[in-house]
Amino acid sequence: MAVMNMIQAINSALDVKLADDPATLIFGEDVGYFGGVFRVTDGLQQKHGIKRCFDTPISEGGIIATAIGMGANGLRPIPEIQFADYILPAFDQLVSEAARLRYRSNGEFWAPITVRSPYGGGIFGGQTHSQSPEAIFAHITGLKTVIPSTPYDAKGLLISAIEDDDPVIFLEPKRLYNGPFNGVQGQPLKTWEGFAEAQVPDHHFTVPLGQAAIAREGADATVLAYGTMVHVAKAGIEESGVDAELIDLRSIVPLDIETITASVSKTGRCVILHEASSFGGFGGELAAQVQERCFWALKSPIERIAGWDTPYPHAFEWDYFPGPGRLAKALARVMENR
Amino acid sequence: MAVMNMIQAINSALDVKLADDPATLIFGEDVGYFGGVFRVTDGLQQKHGIKRCFDTPISEGGIIATAIGMGANGLRPIPEIQFADYILPAFDQLVSEAARLRYRSNGEFWAPITVRSPYGGGIFGGQTHSQSPEAIFAHITGLKTVIPSTPYDAKGLLISAIEDDDPVIFLEPKRLYNGPFNGVQGQPLKTWEGFAEAQVPDHHFTVPLGQAAIAREGADATVLAYGTMVHVAKAGIEESGVDAELIDLRSIVPLDIETITASVSKTGRCVILHEASSFGGFGGELAAQVQERCFWALKSPIERIAGWDTPYPHAFEWDYFPGPGRLAKALARVMENR
Amino acid sequence: MTARDAPGSPTDLHVPEPVARPGGHASFDHISFDEGAAIDRPSPEAPETGLRDYGYGLVRVLGGAGRAWDPGIDAEMLRRGLRAMARTRLFEDRMFRAHRQGKTSFFMKSTGEEAIGVAPSLMLGARDMCFPTYRMQGWLIARDYPLEMMINQIYSNEKDPLRGRQLPILYSARDYGFYSLSGNVGSRFGHAVGWAMASAYRGEDHVALGMIGEGTTAEGDFHEALTFAGIYRAPAILAINNNQWAISTFSGIATPAGTTFASKAIGYGIPGLRVDGNDFLAVWAAIEWAAQRARAGKGATLIEFLTYRAAGHSTSDDPTRYRPADEAGHWPLGDPVERLKAHLVELGEWSEQRHTQMVAELTDDLRSAQRAAEAVGTLGQSKPPVAEMFDGVFKEPDWRVIEQRRELGV
Amino acid sequence: MTARDAPGSPTDLHVPEPVARPGGHASFDHISFDEGAAIDRPSPEAPETGLRDYGYGLVRVLGGAGRAWDPGIDAEMLRRGLRAMARTRLFEDRMFRAHRQGKTSFFMKSTGEEAIGVAPSLMLGARDMCFPTYRMQGWLIARDYPLEMMINQIYSNEKDPLRGRQLPILYSARDYGFYSLSGNVGSRFGHAVGWAMASAYRGEDHVALGMIGEGTTAEGDFHEALTFAGIYRAPAILAINNNQWAISTFSGIATPAGTTFASKAIGYGIPGLRVDGNDFLAVWAAIEWAAQRARAGKGATLIEFLTYRAAGHSTSDDPTRYRPADEAGHWPLGDPVERLKAHLVELGEWSEQRHTQMVAELTDDLRSAQRAAEAVGTLGQSKPPVAEMFDGVFKEPDWRVIEQRRELGV
Numbered sequence A, B: 001m002a003v004m005n006m007i008q009a010i011n012s013a014l015d016v017k018l019a020d021d022p023a024t025l026i027f028g029e030d031v032g033y034f035g036g037v038f039r040v041t042d043g044l045q046q047k048h049g050i051k052r053c054f055d056t057p058i059s060e061g062g063i064i065a066t067a068i069g070m071g072a073n074g075l076r077p078i079p080e081i082q083f084a085d086y087i088l089p090a091f092d093q094l095v096s097e098a099a100r101l102r103y104r105s106n107g108e109f110w111a112p113i114t115v116r117s118p119y120g121g122g123i124f125g126g127q128t129h130s131q132s133p134e135a136i137f138a139h140i141t142g143l144k145t146v147i148p149s150t151p152y153d154a155k156g157l158l159i160s161a162i163e164d165d166d167p168v169i170f171l172e173p174k175r176l177y178n179g180p181f182n183g184v185q186g187q188p189l190k191t192w193e194g195f196a197e198a199q200v201p202d203h204h205f206t207v208p209l210g211q212a213a214i215a216r217e218g219a220d221a222t223v224l225a226y227g228t229m230v231h232v233a234k235a236g237i238e239e240s241g242v243d244a245e246l247i248d249l250r251s252i253v254p255l256d257i258e259t260i261t262a263s264v265s266k267t268g269r270c271v272i273l274h275e276a277s278s279f280g281g282f283g284g285e286l287a288a289q290v291q292e293r294c295f296w297a298l299k300s301p302i303e304r305i306a307g308w309d310t311p312y313p314h315a316f317e318w319d320y321f322p323g324p325g326r327l328a329k330a331l332a333r334v335m336e337n338r
Numbered sequence C, D: 001m002t003a004r005d006a007p008g009s010p011t012d013l014h015v016p017e018p019v020a021r022p023g024g025h026a027s028f029d030h031i032s033f034d035e036g037a038a039i040d041r042p043s044p045e046a047p048e049t050g051l052r053d054y055g056y057g058l059v060r061v062l063g064g065a066g067r068a069w070d071p072g073i074d075a076e077m078l079r080r081g082l083r084a085m086a087r088t089r090l091f092e093d094r095m096f097r098a099h100r101q102g103k104t105s106f107f108m109k110s111t112g113e114e115a116i117g118v119a120p121s122l123m124l125g126a127r128d129m130c131f132p133t134y135r136m137q138g139w140l141i142a143r144d145y146p147l148e149m150m151i152n153q154i155y156s157n158e159k160d161p162l163r164g165r166q167l168p169i170l171y172s173a174r175d176y177g178f179y180s181l182s183g184n185v186g187s188r189f190g191h192a193v194g195w196a197m198a199s200a201y202r203g204e205d206h207v208a209l210g211m212i213g214e215g216t217t218a219e220g221d222f223h224e225a226l227t228f229a230g231i232y233r234a235p236a237i238l239a240i241n242n243n244q245w246a247i248s249t250f251s252g253i254a255t256p257a258g259t260t261f262a263s264k265a266i267g268y269g270i271p272g273l274r275v276d277g278n279d280f281l282a283v284w285a286a287i288e289w290a291a292q293r294a295r296a297g298k299g300a301t302l303i304e305f306l307t308y309r310a311a312g313h314s315t316s317d318d319p320t321r322y323r324p325a326d327e328a329g330h331w332p333l334g335d336p337v338e339r340l341k342a343h344l345v346e347l348g349e350w351s352e353q354r355h356t357q358m359v360a361e362l363t364d365d366l367r368s369a370q371r372a373a374e375a376v377g378t379l380g381q382s383k384p385p386v387a388e389m390f391d392g393v394f395k396e397p398d399w400r401v402i403e404q405r406r407e408l409g410v
């Protein structure tokens, strides 16, 4: 057991899998000798050899196509896309090929690939280093999408994703790499030091895909969040004074619908929080599911707190980023109806 | 005024625009000499010349990139993507470039392009000639998405889309090209002959983007649909015997939220119908909006009737396609709560 | 000083057009059929820098000036190739008619292009993998994939090996070295490279054959696959079926006149061969050369097979609307079946009579395979259990499909 | 007969590595700097088929063996070029320091590569359009785009011409022929082609210059742009900045050793020139040749500019982690500023003293521009009104941003 930040935890998951499964292979832009622009693959080439962890051309479509072909030939590739914004050139490969290969070939071929990519804002990355594209993956039948919020989960979920025989998009909240973040800019930076979720075993362990975590128990409202927003939600709940239950979804496909419905059935109120722009975002699916399944329990409209329906603007990062204050207000609103 | 099927109506819109605006240009796979695999651009090259309507390489990314560059240089391109399933290789161009150009350049450059593409199933097209990708466009800030359900609207909306200075995805319900279709397979094919919506003026006219049509007035429930599903909805409402109001959204971005909320506030019940697979589909956004805005009016959970969460399977097309029977059942369910 | 805008510019938007449209005179005079550098067969281990002219030549055996590329195949194998090509043609004609009879929704033929499916199938090994286009039914037929199974797939009936999930002819047949097809063109080209890299990674000498249509070379996938293949020296054969047409679009909309598809190899640092695709022996020889190169650890080869799409694009197509009706007759490289047959006859290894007899046998086989498949059912008459629609989205079903299956009551 | 799997295969996964990593000996011996065919300057209207060797040569003027490419620029313009390059370097150094001082979030330099931004900017016309990479601030500086405006953009302050919406240096400056940049690499390369086609469509003789990094040539966008450019003979100059590195990744991961980026033109039927990118005159000459060709209706040219990224990739990068610290010193093509300066001195048109004086003047200008921008504010101290965040998603706002703006109370 060691204290790990999220970078170290992910690095450890990759290290464990490179060591225990010769079919695993890591590749992507700058992941080899250099160890990745966020240092997530640091030391892996040196330790496991250049054939296990290597640089690729700047060609996200090519990276994913190559991974699928390798996956169809018995390997278990773990490609990295440098920023989630740059998954888009590979979108056709992910949707038309990775997601559909098993179904269309009646199980003759499949794509056991795990696509790691840092997503989300809060680092002044501007429009193309800040986006949260989970909604467009969630709609694609045949893709799983996983988003951890702690170092422990990051390692355990990543090992599960790698060992999963289906294609998994593994989105890493880059704002959480070095420490938890409550959504309020300008405070002194926190590290993961001292947080229980940063106690991470060195060895192999898994956190199963499709099981949400109850990050905070509460009686009066349910907050649904994932990734960076789990920490923002904690702060927002505290600020609101509402006794809200916080569910960290951890994977949005598969979605842990039971934990969600059990909670909202109990609390009767639901606020959904995500960083992606609101319209057509994953919050819509969550709201639709919750009202379908918990309609008679609901005491208030389900609220969505999310990025505005604009691109992610550099100077206005902290006007755009859905912070704890917006959540607190939403909680206050849903509590008006008793 | 003439009777036009949807192919003729779209062709007429293109013809009108080629004639009245030298900045318009049509290009895509097989659209030139041949007139398109669905014959939508038939005769346009012959009439307006090869520089106004021409074939392109099989390269959807290249087609859209070229269109954006032309758009930035004063033209108003109308590229065709042969099937909506094949928009995906151009997804990055649409999202990272077309949708964002105006915002990021503070209005110095923009992409006044209209991307036409046939979408949807019901023609035994199998997994990659049947999909409905509207949800992934709806989530993208900066893209408009238009889906007509009649020849009249197709022409009027397409002219509006072409004249719009923002990028528009114009999805054509291919199952409606030659006639309306109520979702029940195996009946004799209907043509557009005899339908009021097929009376289409030859000349220039517009149907504005962002205004839904009330396709059927009703008091007890609201059905939201677009494209092919508008016709399925009519049949499903009839089958159910429920006095439902049917709203044909016509464009999902911009969305006519007022018409929707006015209707559900009146009826207190809402069923959403689309052909795309359900999870993460545009129905989620609609359900979320409706419950946010009409919560206190709702007498029943909002129901979504949509494609199953599987790829579009060839042999099971009519098990997959959400037909009027499923809608009728949903209407019956929502009517249980009075 | 910075303003250089000249008045009266000679620029204009250039849109290439084919030599002839319906009513015009078909001609292929603008295409070079010179053997050029390819009159010689270089060592498969030769460095790429010495091979840059091969993309402008033409590898030929039957009717070629030299015999450098003659793969020296025995008569038995030549007859096997002839048989597989003839069988493919008969099969496709029959299924095309089945479509016209309403027995399925869609069909595609490879008439006049059979050598490109058949020769690599026979040449390559059981553990090599083909990443086909939809014009390679010949690969399966050459490896004796059961015809009845092919027809069950085409009919999407209860015995369809792909369980009704796929459009006709979008087969998958792992045990026959045939990777899963899909309706999207081009998107598996890079899978061939990844597959080959995995093979190399394990030190195996299995090679991947990726195939793409000449029209589809314009997709980004083509470039990405070649880039990766060149850099990682993937043991892959990347081949272009240049059948002159992409639906109604001529090959001049995929690459400008005056260049060749094979020459696209040059930019990727791999050899490019331009090959008579209607010459069974040339196709075999080129594949063999590239496979030897790959197995020797020298990496990938790009091959352009010159051929002609004698049929329409698919059952949805009518080629007389966009090309001269007699264009096929002007195609200088003839017909692969006729050419191989003539060669065997010339060798004294075949005769008209044996050919007629073979066609009769093949027709009988086909007829009984079709009969067996039709006993199961044609499209709409028979299909796998509807419950199977929900299987295989993931390895294990999640609650969504479980609930939905229940909702549908299956 | 079909099983050809040989035992003991020599295949293995090949992953290219650079000549040297930190601690190793930097060397560029593996790269050819021969002028080759490019010792001559062909007619800009020459057919492409005769130009295929140019992609392996090197266009040089300063220090080259021949003078065929000498563009004959007068001393006044040479001094203008020198000044713009020096100004670019000083500007970037200053802004790099501003980043270190916390005045902005991010910055990128083009140190050692200034000729590639500056020479085309001065050579091309006011109505031509550049589709830049982020290493072309020199283009704006050469056209006297106000430095203060550049700094306002970098600081995202209240006077930022892009209203705080973009990451530093992702400028847009239509009136200066500078197309909107974005963080995604490669995705505007095809816009250059579309823009050029529109120009040709109207019979105008304005050309587009598309620029891309050598690492980014691996994207599908590169291939698609070249395919369209070749087929429709777009009046576009498509240029590759080959500065040897893509962040930490050497150019051997973008194209295999032994080939060149310029030779990628061959497969698209357009000429490819390989050019000394640190030679102001050679860059000018190559752009001029390609522009003449484009304006003559002969279509596009691909140009590879050989240069070296002397700086780190960006403020987020530390190149000593992945390449020898002294690698820049081994770069055979020197420094563009020093070379042009030496040339002017040799011509008797410049002196050390004038240079020192120029640097002093430029530094003064810069200082006052920076001061003016800082009077407005640095990142976080000043920004445009928050309400503007909601503008410009569409031409007209829709109800979503109107509601959201209200919700935010701005």
Ligand SMILES: Cc1ncc(C[n+]2csc(CCOP(=O)(O)OP(=O)(O)O)c2C)c(N)n1
Pocket (backbone or CB within 6 Å): B029, B058, B082, B086, B089, C133, C135, C183, C184, C185, C186, C212, C213, C214, C215, C216, C217, C241, C243, C245, C246, C247, C309, C313
């Ligand atoms: C990504 C994608 N874009 C477009 C299509 C539509 N389409 C199907 S086949 C075809 C033509 C392909 O031509 P070519 O590559 O020359 O192959 P051929 O049919 O001649 O064998 C097109 C455009 C598709 N299936 N997939």
Ligand SMILES: Cc1ncc(C[n+]2csc(CCOP(=O)(O)OP(=O)(O)O)c2C)c(N)n1
Pocket (backbone or CB within 6 Å): A029, A058, A082, A086, A089, D133, D135, D183, D184, D185, D186, D212, D213, D214, D215, D216, D217, D241, D243, D245, D246, D247, D309, D313
């Ligand atoms: C589509 C996309 N993929 C990845 C990145 C991340 N990235 C930014 S710059 C860069 C390296 C580009 O190298 P090169 O093209 O050689 O240009 P240079 O920086 O050397 O000028 C990468 C990988 C990106 N910005 N966009």
Ligand SMILES: [Mg+2]
Pocket (backbone or CB within 6 Å): C213, C214, C215, C241, C242, C243, C244, C245, C246, C247, C309
């Ligand atoms: Mg073809």
Ligand SMILES: [Mg+2]
Pocket (backbone or CB within 6 Å): D213, D214, D215, D241, D242, D243, D244, D245, D246, D247, D309
């Ligand atoms: Mg570079």
